[in-house]
Amino acid sequence: MNQNIINARVTFRNAPIHILEKFTIRNLENAYEQFKHHSGLDECVIIQTCNRIELFGKSKEQDLEKIKRTWASLTGLEQDEVNENIEWVENQEAFHHLLKLTSGLDSMVLGEEQILGQIKNSITTAREIKASGQHLNTLFDKAIRIGTRIRNSSGIGRGGISVGSMAVKLAEENIDELKTKKILLIGTGEVSTLVAKSLQRRGYDFDVTSRTLGRSETFCETMGGIPVKFEEVLSGFDKYDVMFVATTAPYFLVTHERITNAMGKKDHGMMILDLSNPRTVDEKVATIAGVKLMNLDQIAEMVEKNMTARQNKVKTVENIINEEVSVLEASMKRLDAEPLVKDVFKNIDALRAKELQKALQMLDEKDEDKIKIIDELTKAVVESIVSTPMNNIRKASEQGKPDVVELASKLFDYKKQDQTD
Ligand SMILES: NC(=O)c1ccc[n+]([C@@H]2O[C@H](COP(=O)([O-])OP(=O)(O)OC[C@H]3O[C@@H](n4cnc5c(N)ncnc54)[C@H](OP(=O)(O)O)[C@@H]3O)[C@@H](O)[C@H]2O)c1
Known part of the structure; x- marks a missing residue:
């Protein structure tokens, strides 16, 4: 491929929550600016959820060191910590990973729905601020469609398991007679809805x-x-035995001081489940008796x-993803030829229209029906001459033959420009 698609990531699979939160990017707009200007990427999309911080990028020549340096400067992390935690894949492996994301296969709760919405939001934001362009927009649009199809056909998300239900189950396993306890939920967003x-x-x-x-x-x-x-809760945590945050x-909303005060007024224990990333509960509260x-x-x-039922479907989903990756890769390779093909069609059509106008003037033709027939004739002649070589250029691009595309660019005197949507 003429262009490289890269994916650099830190996820719950290789990093615990206290590392993940250090990689969190606080100002996304600034991050897009920095990645585009300092890491050699000419397109990028950032996906940031509670379980992952991922960067997809497009460049002619990838430079992981520049990307790591930019990430370090955005988060204030030491270069070594960035080096130790970032995973890196490119092209086919990056497509494969994106399909695992959209189909829910890489999620903590296999097949969960939230990630699809989060990816849609990520590409919408990147598109709006023009951080992404033709390559990543096409890649994400296709990956979202394929992921949705895989979910529907495999049923991987069925069965009612969510971060929320797992948190409640965790509380049930750790607390006797949960029904008799006073429970508090802090937050009214997506995760709180699941809880x-x-x-x-x-x-x-x-x-x-x-x-x-x-x-x-x-x-x-x-x-x-x-x-x-809210104010009553913050000053009265002692009323509660179990808190989902x-x-x-x-x-930190749930601070060491607030919980120390609360525990001073209570004669029994308290369980706090912090589902947030970055965390909303100060980890020091765990030291309070x-x-x-x-x-x-x-x-x-x-x-x-709790994943046994869904685990059985993983193999099916993996097989579908493996088939889809090659189709996706071919579409992405084809994109390399698209600017040339579009340009050739545009130039030839402009020539056709110019020559048609000349001929109509010479004929002094005014009859609209006849003009339409001549117009369509010229279009059909152009189409039949140009289609075959253009399709062959697309095919060569799909098959990973950039030399053919280069040669065709020379023959048609095509000058490359940066392509964005
Ligand atoms: N979405 C997922 O799949 C998922 C899974 C696991 C964990 N998480 C983590 O769970 C947390 C919540 O995610 P979400 O998807 O539910 O987010 P969300 O839908 O955006 O909801 C965010 C919630 O946080 C509250 N909030 C924001 N700033 C606050 C502040 N300064 N003080 C008090 N409350 C504040 C909001 O309340 P207001 O209405 O007052 O703004 C809202 O209730 C995040 O840390 C996320 O990383 C998410």
Whole structure:
């Protein structure tokens, strides 16, 4: 391929939560600027979720060192830490990985739906700010379509397992008589919705809090639970025995001081499940007597134990992905020829239109029906002459023969420009 597609990533598969959160990119717009200007990429897309921070890029010549340096400067990490944690693949392996992402095969909860929405949002943002162009837009559009088809045909996401249900299960496994405990859910976003659904289904009562009471009220109308004021909760954690925390707050809401105060007023223990990344609960609370803190790392372990039904479908999905990767790779290679083909068609059509106008003037033809017939005739002649060589150029590109595309570019006097959508 003329262009390289790369994928650099840090995910829950190779990094625990405390490492993952260090790689989190806080200012995405700035990150796109930096990656495009300092890492040799002329297109890029960033996917950032609680379980992964990934960069897809397109360049003529890839330079991993520049990418790592940019990532380090964006996050303030030491170069060594970046080097140790970043995984790197390119071209076919990058396509393969993207299909695993869109089909849910690389998710912590196999087949979960959230990742597809997150990838759609990532490419939409990249497209809007023109960080991505023809190559990554095509790649992502195709990968999203293929991933959706794989999910529908394999049923990998069926069976009601989610981060939310796993968190509730973890609480059940660690607490006797959970039904008698006072439960609090902090957050009213996507993950909180999954937790609330699971609590509801299993018949638990729970309070819900969010920065604005109105948002908690609306959430509780559909998801169940009792809305409580945020300020009251922050100063009164002692009322609760179990807390699920799922927010995108950029600082600790559940601090050591607040939990120390709460535990001073309680005569029994407390379990806190922090589902956030970056974490919303200060890990130091785990040192307070009577407090049990769990986070996404423990949920990952729980998920592992509960995946047998879905695991059986993994082989089927992998087989489909393997077949789809070569089709996707051919489409991506074909893109190398597209600017040339488009340019040739455009130039030849302009010549055709010019010569047609000359001929019509010489004939002094005014009859619209006759003009239409001559116009279509010229189009058909051009089409039949140009189609075969153009399709052959596309085919050569698909088959990975850039020399043929280069030669054709010379023959048609084509000057390359940067192609964006
Ligand atoms: N989506 C997933 O698949 C997934 C899976 C596992 C873990 N996670 C992690 O779970 C967390 C929540 O994800 P999500 O997808 O549910 O996010 P989301 O839908 O964007 O919801 C974010 C929630 O955080 C609250 N929030 C934001 N800033 C806050 C602040 N400064 N103080 C208090 N509350 C604040 C928001 O409340 P307001 O209404 O007040 O803004 C909202 O309720 C994230 O850390 C994410 O990384 C996500």
